[in-house]
Amino acid sequence: METGSLHHVEIGTTDGEAVVGLLKTKYGFRFTAQRTCSYCKQWVLEAGKVVILVTEATSKFHLEENDVENVSYNDPLFNVWSNPENNRFYDENTVFNIALKVTDMQQVVNNVIEGGGVVVTPPTSIKDEHGEIDIAVVKSCIGNVYHTLLSYHKYSGHFLPGFTIAENTVIERERNYGLVTHIDHIAFVCDQGSTPHILKCNEDEDEGFLISDTGIGMRIKAMEYWKCSETGLTSGNSKESIRFVLVESLKGQGANQVNIFLEDHGGPGVQHMGLYTPDIRAAISSFKDGGAPFVEPPQAYYEDELKLAEMKRVGFCVEELMSCGVLLDTEADVDQETENQCENHRYILQKFTKPIFSRRTFFLELIQRVGAQGFGAGNITALWRAVQANLTQHKNSSS
Helix, strand or coil, X not given: CCCCCEEEEEEEECCHHHHHHHHHXXXXXXXXXXXXXXXXXXXXXXXXXEEEEEEEECCHHXXXXXXXXXXXXXXXXXXXXXXXXXXXXXXXXXXXEEEEECXXXXXHHHXXXXXXXXEEEEEEEEEECCEEEEEEEEECCCCCCEEEEEEEEEECCCCCCCCEECCCCCCCCCCCCCCCCEEEEEEEECCCCCHHHHHHHHCCCCCCCCCCECCECEEEEEEEECCEEEEXXXXXXXXXXXXXXXXXECCCCCCCHHHHHHHXXXXXXXXXXXXXXXXXHHHHHHHHHXXXXXXXXXXXXXXXXXXXXXXXXXXXXXXXXXXXXXXXXXXXXXXXXXXXXXXXXXXXXXXXXXXXXXXXXXXEEEEEEEECCCCCCHHHHHHHHHHHHHHHHHHHHHC
16 A cells, blocks of 8 residues: 555444445445454455445444453454444444554654543554554544554555455456545534534644644645535645545534434534545446445536536536536635636536435545645535435435
8 A cells, every 4th residue: 555644444334244245336346355353354445545444343242341442452453433422332334433644653642642632542563474563543533533543664465464365356356447546535524613623633733633743734724615614624735635524514504414414323423435536427327337326416506507607617518417417616726826726627526425324424425626626615515405405305205
């Protein structure tokens, strides 16, 4: 694996085989490695540089708090995805761990401690025949989210020590080969009014939580959007830098997908993951071939005069985008002056899946950027309109 800020994203589940099958069949991931022990099973799935670790706890002992603490402490590769509201073990699927690569492990952990953060597993080493990795686990200030910190400059294995390569790794090729390249961003739903506190945990580049490390440098960008508040944290300077997006609903807006996530998920957590694609229409076609369900934009979106003007300005005809339900955003990058941007060549194309689990929580986004590298103000508006339309349709069909 190449050096960068994001290592993998972890899903906790009570049915690992089902989640693995879902990611392979509908979303084109391939199974590459696994680990089995007395208390958990773990599977590694990949698509391009996107790496997902699926973890299933295999016995009921983990419901006992003392056993959980002992196992998690002795095995830093196994973390418990408890409910942030009542600290009980989840009985639903949840994305709960964003694993990051760091260059100075001790410095990052010291920053967490000095900032009042929780170190779940202090720095330790794990190794196998391929070498050694330094690892620590810290608790995020968002819901049930953890961050596994990894420094593996001494390691030459495929994933992490203790994992064995799947027998079909060499011959199995993901269906979406070349269509999904990396994770563009990860969005977290937060409680109303909580983002200032979360930003305070992250914004100081010298002393902030998970900041002061030469491998991870986050910039803060905050903005208010239609019907909700979104705040972005970015890591690194390359086009493949990971972006963390914080989303909360604004007061007085009634039922919406943010509040529904909080209800169905049992509190704040990871809402969606944006998968970068160089060809969004081909990626959509591939996902649909596997049976992946998408949220379709309302017809009014493609009849809006301002949106039609946007499409024309960047060279699209409405039929091109409407045929596959793609959303277009030509908003300027937040961190650049408008007059310095070539607006005719800067845009974002988006498409959102329906929630991939049984509850209305985690979903995926396909995103193609052409020139635009920041967060356009139309991003959250497009997400809101598309997902909100699906929720309205769901409500009407249920009544």
